[in-house]
Amino acid sequence: MFPKKIILLPLAIAFTVSISLQCSAQKRLRDFNLFTIEDDKAIGMQVSQEIERSPAKFPILPEKGNEEAYKYLRSLMNKLLQSGKVAHAKDFAWQVKIIKDDKTLNAFAVPGGYLYVYTGLIKFLDSEDQLAGVMGHEIAHAALRHSTKQMTKLYGLDAVRQLVTGRKDAKMVEQMALSLASLKFSRKHEAEADEHSVHYLCGSNLNAAGAAGFFKKIKGKEGTPPAFLSTHPDPGNRVKAIEYKAQELNCRGDDTNKAAYDKIKKLLK
DSSP: OHHHHHHHHHHHHHHHHHHHHHHHHHHHHHHEEEEEEHHHHHHHHHHHHHHHOOTTTTOOOOOOOOOOHHHHHHHHHHHHTTTOOOOTTTTTTEEEEEEEEEOOOOOOEETTTTTEEHHHHHHOOOOOHHHHHHHHHHHHHTTTHHHHHHHHHHHHHHHHHHHSSSSSHHHHHHHHOOOOOOOOOOOOHHHHHHHHHHHHTTTTBOOHHHHHHHHHTTTTTTTTTOOGGGOOOHHHHHHHHHHHHHHTOOOOOOOOOHHHHHHHOOOOO
């Protein structure tokens, strides 16, 4: 008769291997993406066109008369892209638009690097590092291709095939396109976007934990929470995680550029 320890050891090893394989399979399933990089680019262009055609839902602030505000946001976006840490920095379009809606505290990105920032969010925040942190979060969603991973899970193979092969139902495509503007990401994707925002800002002169400023300010605010909080609702936890990551990476920047930021806020009448 074998000793109990000899019998139990193989069982324990088999159980550990089984759990490890299950976790690995779950991770692969979470990150599974039927879309290619080229699909992300094509879908992003299509979504941006749908947004442009929907001024009632997405009142884009015209560039004419708002040149300084657009120049400012593009300079922030370029600072993040030039960090050398953004995946597909040279592959995607990387455009930013301002949506004129002072009541909405939000920003979002769609596949292919199209960013949208609401005037309500710009006016709500206090400094440049906070806006850069939020923009970094949205850039991360696009760069890590969270949207098309989520679409793979939500819509399934048949809908994806229709979207990328040209056999399209116009209404379905419009609904899928516009739904990306309010897409709810998983907690894992939100945490990844928070972390990558710190990575993008870490080598700059700005406070790399700028996104934490948003969560500190939003905590306790009444009304409907923005999409940032939809799947990971505790701002306090996110503040701790963001600030810890900045310390862990030994980020040295501490600028907030508040004066320049206040000037831009005043331009957005």
